[in-house]
Amino acid sequence: MMEMISLPVLRRVAICGGTHGNEMSGIYVVLELERQQKEKGDAAWSIPLTTVLSNPRAIEECRRYMDKDLNRCFTSALLRSPITSDTPYEIQRAQQLNSLLGPKGSEDAVDIICDLHNTTANMGLTVISYSWSNWICLQIFKHLQAKITDVPVRLLLINVPPGEAYSLESVAKYGISLEVGPQPQGVVRSDIFNFMKQGVDAILDWTETFNSGKVIEGGEVEAYLIQKSIDYPRDPKTGKPTAAIHPQLQDQDFCLLQRGDPVFLTFSGETLSYEEEEPLHPLFINEAAYYEKGIAFHLARKKTLSVPSIRAKTD
């Protein structure tokens, strides 16, 4: 029989949207939560909820970011860096958010941050968390997977130590990013908005159940762990891609690529194949924001994890 783990009650949850200013569902989910909070008052949720629009300037301009990708600004080093008049806007904003929701790594930090993202890739509803993150995140994932059946729910674990963790949710004790797609940048689709809203509602329900002291049963979950990233073939002179994702791979996120499978189709019509020895799962295929980062898709390995039963210490 599996171990039972007791964990402190959750006292504060933050839901953040617009960390990337052109990922629209998260922005509208935050605005809808604020509308509900206004309508229902403190009775809206049993746990104090902080809602945040993370990058207001980028939201205003409907851009991913102004000076620098905000969701790469939450390393311990950048959060400590001195602010001058030349400091990029997003580093200043990261330090503000760290004051509001952190400080990162401290007792005062908010218990859960759920940061809402969209992707142009066909990622369904993907829960992203750090692999050092503990049972709370894995149990939340388990709950989402059981509760949400209209869209595939999957778990992606990132293996980066806490100090180097760069994303907003790393400020919380338990950080979760919900990545929902496919949705174009600058567009909100009802279907994608609804998947994300269901995810957020399910997380809030779960924290209520957990805080009630009820035993949350353990079990097994499947996680994806990123092994490497593949860039587009590029023109050596201009640096521009010379191929797009092959039609047979486009929208097939989480499939299993085998050596010889088509991966790219060049603009002159040539098919390029998967050349890795190991079959791996492609993720974030053709994500708009990754062109500038030199990523056509990530490759991940699948792993089964055991999650213990947990309950809140409600004494």
Added chain:
Amino acid sequence: MMEMISLPVLRRVAICGGTHGNEMSGIYVVLELERQQKEKGDAAWSIPLTTVLSNPRAIEECRRYMDKDLNRCFTSALLRSPITSDTPYEIQRAQQLNSLLGPKGSEDAVDIICDLHNTTANMGLTVISYSWSNWICLQIFKHLQAKITDVPVRLLLINVPPGEAYSLESVAKYGISLEVGPQPQGVVRSDIFNFMKQGVDAILDWTETFNSGKVIEGGEVEAYLIQKSIDYPRDPKTGKPTAAIHPQLQDQDFCLLQRGDPVFLTFSGETLSYEEEEPLHPLFINEAAYYEKGIAFHLARKKTLSVPSIRAKTD
């Protein structure tokens, strides 16, 4: 029997991409044409072809535009406006392009401009032209519709007089815009790239056939004419949309909306219906770039047009 119309031989064609810097297929089609031209030299096409990346700064930054939507800068008034140091970049660039490809309305203007666009809406391959544009554009549309079978090919006519016509293709004697989607901004999809490339190749083939003096048979074509535009319901205080396109309408461009059909789904879950008396066809449903223009979709009426047979005067 239908009339036969003789028209001058076509002497110069321009294919333009990147008029909006984040509509990627057009940019890559232009780069691929330039690669082919380099590879095959003057023998590549029988007609002199000019390729243009219309908004290089916006392409570099992967944005629709820098200061002002370039594809609204080709009215006679803006093309004549004096340039000062405060003039928006796109107005300066429009005047440069007018020198290169026009001047608009003059004998020297290039015969055909085909301007390449992408949309996040499910518009398939839509040929857009001005309704005063003549038989050449309608015959090209007829040819594309016969030749391209992988994606629906449709015709949208814009009813604006020449001087007020605002888009790049209005600089040519015969202006065509190819609008291909759905494709997110900042992303190139192989399928959408290939539809667009097939469209461009078919236009170049057609000009060759026309210039050979062969009779191009007439017939009937169906055209869509925009009647009005519908905006999102918005919060009166913030101006932000309070609803997204209803899931039953999303991706259904060119369907026929009847009174009572669902049109929007508010973020709090309420369905809003189509309230027009006249059934009309929605176009550009949920196009990313139209949020700032206050357009959730256009509504169009369908009309059948008769196109005469034409041939080139090859004396």
